[in-house]
Amino acid sequence: MNLNSYVTQYLQKLPPPQTRDLAVERDLPVPVRDGAVLLADRWSPKGGGDGLPIALIRTPYGRAGTLALGAAKPLVERGFQALIVSSRATFGSDGPFNPFLCERKDGLDVLDWVVKQPWAGDSIVLVGASYVGYTQWSVADAVPPQVKAMVPVVSNATFTMAFNREGGFALETPFTWAVQVERQERRFANVRNALEEREILRAMRTLPLSQADVGLLGHRNSYFQNVLDHDGDGPFWQAADHVDKVADITVPASLVGGWYDLFLPNQLRDFQTLRRTSPDTPHRVTIGPWAHWAMAMDGLATREALEWGLALAKGETPPERAPVRLFVMGEDKWRDFPAWPPPGYEPQRFHLQPGGALAADLPGESTPDEYRYDPADPTPALGGVRMWTLQKYGRVDNAELEARSDVLTYTTPPLQEDVEVVGEVSAEIFFRSSLPYADVFVRLCDVDEKEKSTNVCDGLISLTDADSDETTCAAVQLWPTAYLFKRGHRIRVQVSSGAFPRFNRNPGTGEPRATAVTLRPADQQVFHDPARPSAIVLPIRRIHSEPSRPLRMPSSAR
Incomplete structure (x- = not known):
């Protein structure tokens, strides 16, 4: 048989x-x-x-x-x-x-x-x-x-x-792929690679990064070195x-x-x-x-x-x-569409608000939120876009990540209607760092009735040569998505400065990624006021309301 x-x-x-x-x-x-x-x-x-x-x-x-x-x-x-x-x-x-x-x-x-x-x-x-x-x-x-x-x-x-x-160097993919391909003709290669994955994760913390392959493999890997240098x-x-x-x-x-x-x-x-x-x-x-x-x-x-x-x-x-067939997460159903991005989904800005709120309304006058990013203890990647790793990937519980002091969260009140998001997702974060080199990572999450926060999509951009006395509008392109936020759920936005090792940690010095050896902590500020209205932009279709009417949410409560 x-x-x-x-x-x-x-x-x-x-x-x-x-x-x-x-x-x-x-x-x-x-x-x-x-x-x-x-x-x-x-x-x-x-x-x-x-x-x-x-x-x-x-x-x-x-x-x-x-x-x-x-x-x-x-x-x-x-x-x-x-x-x-x-x-x-x-x-x-x-x-x-x-x-x-x-x-x-x-x-x-x-x-x-x-x-x-x-x-x-x-x-x-x-x-x-x-x-x-x-x-x-x-x-x-x-x-x-x-x-x-x-x-x-x-x-x-x-x-x-x-x-x-x-916009940012995604370290995990090229490094783990280089190691996998170099070792793939060993006997029981897949099992051995899995058993050695923790060593691979540790190797990605090597400084300078150009020595990561040497420490793990005993020699330079030409592909990884080319990725670092070009x-x-x-x-x-x-x-x-x-x-x-x-x-x-x-x-x-x-x-x-x-x-x-x-x-x-x-x-x-x-x-x-x-x-x-x-x-x-x-x-x-x-x-x-x-x-x-x-x-x-x-x-x-x-x-x-x-x-x-x-x-x-x-x-x-x-x-x-149909030319486009998408699995709409949240609803967990396959749907057909005539094009990408699908027609009928209008961009709507959800603004970051003081007190960790998120709303369609423009924010009022407020002081910025602050956090400290330390590349020696980088904000970790949790779930989401990962490859060849024993770490969690895809949709996961974000409680561990959101409990960190270097992650800010902004959340709507419970939704009064289903909200369907299908298409390209972006964010504009008004941001200031104490260093001229910093990353801005933005993640969209769905918070259910039991307060479980699950990641939907995310993205990162690196800022270079920024003036620490000036505010920068960080334009972050998140991954596209198709997601239904159900009535009673809440929409959440995370803002941080990394997702390591998916993205290489920003040392804050501007040194080349291959040779950087100094790690400098940075004090970051995220603004939400009328002159600096940080927001995430979602392509939405309202399921139970008129298309032209703004999303209905209570005016208070986080």
Whole structure:
């Protein structure tokens, strides 16, 4: 009995397969233009797979294990053949491995090789998640006509900008990913990585940060050092940035993402570009209540490849569906929309008020709230957007975070009607620091009748060269969301100066992130007065009131 096949079918909620009897050709050599040879495994039905649509998976994570059994095998059992190709310098392929920088040239060469194989038919579908999704974006504007569809999951056209950006340096993702990839070919790698995760978390506190990899691995990791030394939008990463090519993509794309995935904002940006530049192509996006990895998301991605991608590969019309399908948290239901951002949601400002209140009204005259941020004891990341970590992620109880003296909270009275927030969320925080270098972190939360505060979305911006005698308006772009705040619940906004190690702690000195060794505490002020009306801006639809009427809340009580 093929137990794995039955378990995967159950966990991913898949229809019964056409066959469970598969054949695998291993270590096929795939030459690329500079003479390197990449290794590939071909999966096909044992009864014969020649000419079937090809599910192409290009990956640095190996050709066996979860990727083969959970991603490729379910597709091959249901109408595809699959080719899994290992990236340079991983699992037998020639090197060197330069993450992100090598995928366009290698990807185009792999496609050129695939279409010439005697077992290839006339259709290819690009599939896969995370880095595997990025390999699709890297070539999608220049693919041969045999490529009929792409299903990039929790991915976007430029990974580096997701963590290495002007607005703030997201440390946890590149560091933990660099360590994972370097150690992934060890025996029992996944188990050992999990057991060693606390060591990884400790390593991210290393000063200077350029020694974090040395202390953990015993040597410098070139990828992590490159991330430290080169901004995401600089010339070094230009070969890894395919944003400008998205407008030239005509291949139908079905994007799958999560509200707590680190690539979500850029993924939705890519979707908007696709819809704008090729409106007649059946592009679609599906966003669920997930972080970067989730079994439910894997199943949905497999079903998209089968129900949508396979239909296009066969020249058939897939089942009709709205271009945008979103899981509305709070309501916990799937809903369809015609576009992103959806129409009908009007931006409304909720202003920070004295006494920790939050209201649609402008604040009155008041003194600013204050807190002290100490990078030696940085405000921790709790839940939310995390990747490859034993720490909590997604929606969690924020009581521990909100009890800290370096976190301010502002809360509405109980809502008198349901309030639905769907779209882009931003904040304008009038802020002053005793140091010219500081971060502003803003988090939106839902507080239920039992006073449990659960995070919805958040974001951070770094302020540089600010005049400590002047107030700065910090424009913070939070993660997009779809959330229903129920009647009787309260909307809360947190303001702090960090979320470590998701974002690197701000040392307050302006030193380069790679070499900073001095940590300076800062005294921070948040203003809420008529001249400096700090606010969060929510795209809302009122469920039980006239659209033009402002949100109804009691005028008093926090």
